[in-house]
Amino acid sequence: MEFMQAKSAREALEALLKARGQAVLLAGGTDLMVNIQEGKAHPQVMIDINTAADMKGIRLEGEELVIGAAATLSEIDQDPLVVKYFPSLAKAASTVGSLQIRNLATLTGNVMTAQPAADGAMALAPLEPRFAVLSEEGERLVPMAQMYAGFGKTALDQSKELVKEIRIPLPHLGEAAAFTRLELRKSLSLPMLNTAAMLKMEQGVIAWARITMGPVGVGPVRATEAEAFLQGKPLTRENAAEAGRLALKNAKPRSNPLRGSKEYREEVLPVLVRRTLEDIGAQLGVL
Numbered sequence: 001m002e003f004m005q006a007k008s009a010r011e012a013l014e015a016l017l018k019a020r021g022q023a024v025l026l027a028g029g030t031d032l033m034v035n036i037q038e039g040k041a042h043p044q045v046m047i048d049i050n051t052a053a054d055m056k057g058i059r060l061e062g063e064e065l066v067i068g069a070a071a072t073l074s075e076i077d078q079d080p081l082v083v084k085y086f087p088s089l090a091k092a093a094s095t096v097g098s099l100q101i102r103n104l105a106t107l108t109g110n111v112m113t114a115q116p117a118a119d120g121a122m123a124l125a126p127l128e129p130r131f132a133v134l135s136e137e138g139e140r141l142v143p144m145a146q147m148y149a150g151f152g153k154t155a156l157d158q159s160k161e162l163v164k165e166i167r168i169p170l171p172h173l174g175e176a177a178a179f180t181r182l183e184l185r186k187s188l189s190l191p192m193l194n195t196a197a198m199l200k201m202e203q204g205v206i207a208w209a210r211i212t213m214g215p216v217g218v219g220p221v222r223a224t225e226a227e228a229f230l231q232g233k234p235l236t237r238e239n240a241a242e243a244g245r246l247a248l249k250n251a252k253p254r255s256n257p258l259r260g261s262k263e264y265r266e267e268v269l270p271v272l273v274r275r276t277l278e279d280i281g282a283q284l285g286v287l
Contacts, residue, residue, distance in 0.1 A: 001044060005051040009069075009164040012047050012055075013134045019045045021159035026050070027070050028104035030097070031113050055164055058082060067166040073102040073110070073120060085170055088179040088196060092123030095181055095191075108163050111147055114154050116215035117191045123179040124166070125220035126198040126210035132164040141167070148219035174201040178279035180272045184259070192259045195247075195272045196220070199230070201284055206230045211243070211273060216251035216265070223247035226273065235286050240277035244270030 006012035016023050023045035024032060035041040049055050055070040058079045065085055067076065076082050077093040096102055096110065096119050110120035111131075121144075130141040133156060142156075149155040156163070171177070177198035183189045191214075199209040209230040212220035226243035233239050253265035260268075281287030 001046060003046045003048065005048045008052050009049070009055050009134055009162065012049050012052055013136075013162055015045065015047050016162060017136060017160060019159075023047055023159070025158070025162060027106045028072065028101075028109055030101055030105045031109065049162075060170075061167075063170050065168045065170060067107060067168070069108040069163045069165055070106060071108075073105050073107060074099070076107055076120075077102065086123075086127060086168065086177060088177040088198075089120070089123045089127065092119045092179045092181070092194075092196070095119045095183075108166060111144070112154050112156070112158075112163065114148050114150070114152050114219060116151060116217060116219055116221075117194055118214075119179075119181060119191060119194055122194045122212055122214055122220050123177075123196045124168075125212040125222075126177060126196050127168050128198075128210070129166050129168045131166055133161055134164050135161045139164070144220075145222075150218055171198075172200070174207075174284065175199070176280045176283040178276045178283070180276045180279065182268060182272060190259060191215075193253075193265055193269055193272055195269070195276045197273070197276045197280060199235070199277075199280055201235065201286065204286075205232050205234055209243075209277075211247060211276070213247060213251060213269060213273065215259075216253045216269070221250055221252075223250050223273065225249040230277075235277065235281045235284070237274075237278065237287065240274045240281070240287075241270070243277060244273035247273045 024043040026046050026048045049070050056068045058067050073093040082090045107120045110118045133142050179196045181194045182192045195213045197211040200207040209227045211223040226246040253262050255262045
């Protein structure tokens with residue numbers, strides 16, 4: 001196997017194109033190395049992006065927080081900009097795997113693996129991020145909803161495209177986000193359920209709400225029925241509870257022998273949505 005260290009995102013893309021489908025990108029490698037070991041991946045070229053300066057770090061750029069594709073979950077968890085503007089994302093990053101995994105794994109990888117209950121991706125989704133994707137045609141910005149093609153399948157062509165960075169619009173006055181997770185244990189455990197939300201309050205009522213939940217479908221699933229119900233209403237405990245019940249209309253949980261039955265998840269999901277909304281209410285001082 002050939003191994004190269006890319007100095008930039010453009011150099012990584014050129015190596016990817018040159019390999020004609022026989023190369024993989026290496027950032028954390030927490031899923032990639034397992035897939036190679038299990039014979040699910042057989043790359044001839046491995047392209048390390050940890051040396052690509054323009055794919056690293058976390059910074060403010062105008063009205064956006066920019067997270068490099070090679071930024072690890074530990075860096076995101078501890079970064080003062082993330083903690084200041086998006087504490088829910090920092091919280092979610094801190095729940096993934098173990099410290100050793102978080103020191104290697106990336107938020108971009110958490111999205112690209114397209115697992116329906118990935119904690120980082122779940123907390124990220126309601127923040128309306130855009131992914132800067134490089135290809136032979138140039139750079140384009142892709143909304144998160146267009147990153148998923150199915151269970152465990154990204155919509156990007158990983159033989160011809162790569163994510164350079166994630167761009168998240170900064171929150172404005174009256175906006176806040178929260179993340180809630182239900183697990184069997186506190187570390188090295190996939191979530192039984194997780195939810196995230198962001199909303200904006202204007203003149204005492206909810207101007208808009210974005211609620212995501214998983215694993216109840218492909219990627220972070222939007223609770224559009226609950227979102228529509230909340231719009232124009234005050235954020236009360238009663239409305240948060242009703243939004244939780246309405247969230248079930250968009251959820252299609254499946255039974256899992258390790259993470260709970262379909263019936264259990266349907267019973268608990270409304271509670272998690274309610275708690276997530278109540279967390280936002282506490283942040284905004286309305287609950």
